Amino acid sequence: MFACLYLPLRLPPIHLDAGSPERDPLREVAAAFSPRVEVMSDRLVVCDVSGLGRLLGDAGEIGRGLRRAAADRGLAAHVVIAGTRVAAVLMAHARAGLTIIPPGEESACLAPLSLRVLEVVPDLVLTRITTTRSAAPERTQANGLSVNAAASVVNRDRSSAVSPLLDTLRRWGLKTLGDLAALPPAALSERLGQDGLMWQRLARGEDVLPLVPTVQDAPFEAALDLEWPIEGLEPLSFVMGRLLEPLCGRLVEEDRAAAGLTLTLDLVNRASHVRTLGLPAPVRDPRVLRTLVLLDLDAHPPGAAIDRVTLALDPTPGRPVQYTLLARALPSPERLATLLGRLTVLVGEARCGSPALVDSHRPGAFRMTPFRPSHESRRTAHPDPRRSNPTPRIPCAVRRFRMPLPARVTVAEGRPVAVTVDRRRLPSLADLRATTRPVSHDALPAAHPSLPAARRRGAPELARGGNASDGGRPRPAEWRGGQVRTSAGPWRTSGGWWAAGWDREEWDVALAGGVICRLFVDRHRRAWFIDGVMD
């Protein structure tokens, strides 16, 4: 025996606060009477009330009890008690108040209903068919009706499936469900196929699917109030392990994994320290999760002692992954996540990742992106150039000075003739470490004050070598200046005039001793810099 509760659309919508515990009041009403509740929508639920006769009485008592419970919550719901699920749902859409359909009389009670009720109900009655049977092998039920016929009815667009059917039935002169139910099945099948037989069964109030209770997902949350406040990561590590072990056990049981994690620490100063971690891959290993959380807290410490720890996992269904022999093995997502977490703590989040080019003419422009390698077919995405060209071109790389080195350049006849590093204008170690911004270097570093213009022809400055870290100001260890033997340039490049732009002339120079480097002169500041070394 089934009970259906339905809130018609003409009634005011249900307004609930986000924090209201009764987010699904109809479900709450039904759940108070039966543990087997199927939620079809926020306005329609069906529950199995078989066996309640001993507790509450006959069907009328059960129905009146449901109406009272709904009214207590301010819901003027249509309540129907019937022997089949379909009959209860159809009647709930047609009649207000309480309706009792005696077992075995579903067809007779549904007969007077208009065919129009089929426009509303089929989606809700047959919804599960589309999600579970789209790829099912051909099976036949006990009544000889093909199971896939049910799928075929609603695998198509639902509105387009029902409207032509109703139009056909109306042209035939049918007006009620009883008219449809009275048609001979063989003739109906000849004209409308299996679809027609399915609708006829609905018109008779016969169930095509069993009731499948909706299981409400329990949140993956755990909290622990500490007996005394704790500080430091080591004691917190034990607390995290105690919270994560049972949560991860539930994940395994329900074939889920954590796609994200939210940690809330209530501190002694009544503040809350909330950290949300987005995991690069679903994880269910408690040790990995604990390591990632501790690494994140190491980089973002709470700042006060901790009173309460709350942990919430964002579950995602388990997904079987088929590895391939035809692609290189990548590190497991857990190991990769742990590695990236450790590197982030060590060097900072902005200084660890994959480089990416940007669409800019600014020299050296790039951006950092999260490191997320994927399994791609190397043959289709990145073919080996040696297959097409046995002797592929090997490009000459540039070793770039992220903060260009200020230089003293001697110019003769408009061309550089000698280059040395201006050690007095080198950036300090603090300046270098302060430049943690990685992305597309939009401006020359501010640590370089303008230099006097390059000296004209005269006694060139001798090349300076010596210790690479003079006075605590580091510079590239190998760099030595020298006389220019060959130079190519200038090539003028400029851009970004709307922001911190650049305007410079670049030179490729070969120095005595074999070093080939790239110089440029900043035309605004009239200062020379060394951009990089060809290596």
Next chain:
Amino acid sequence: MLARADLEALLRDRRLDRTLTTARPLSDGESPLVAATGITALDERLGGGLPRGELSEIVGPPSSGRTSVLLATLAAATRRGEIAAYVDPGDALDVTSAAAAGVVLDRLLWIRPGGLDRAVKAFGFVLEAGGFGVAALDLVDVPAGDVRALPWATWLRLERFLIGTPTVAVLVAGRPTARSARGVTIGLAPAGPCVHGEVAGVWRQGLFRRLDVTARVIQARRIRWRDDEAVAIALEAQAWEA
């Protein structure tokens, strides 16, 4: 359709090569697993490539092609579908050069520690995590004195992470620093005698066109090299943008 050699390499990578009947016996100085650098002449001299599970190094003076050879190695690894790590304390990577070399950038983990101690630690993290085809530590911009001041056990500890793994660990430096017993040292130098007054590279029509370098491979049983064992490598300069 995979070539037979590629399939065998994949099986070795998965350690499923016990049933291979075509595995040839090891020859003198040859490692069973190698990673090609992408430079044909150099790979022939190396016997297929850099040995996996070993610490090797690429050394040479400035403008000798060290970074170019390293980027070619990273490009070959990422094109094979492997992931690579580049620990760059000097923050010297030119992303444009890496892309021009063919490095698949989304398979490259670029770590910019900003100091030698952090660099070595990050390198250790990478080797310990495993799964990388090539892991490189760039010591070019680190003063030689600071590198020499590192305890020798540092390199031994890093080598232990490599044992039995398919990872090629590479150090890039100005002079030989450290390598494992079966690793190799690739010594690079500008081609021809480059004394005071000589110009490195090939310049035509006022443009820097090409940098010619020579590479010499130093292995455990070959500590002296002869001139005829040097490998010539031509590094093409990138054209100026129009």
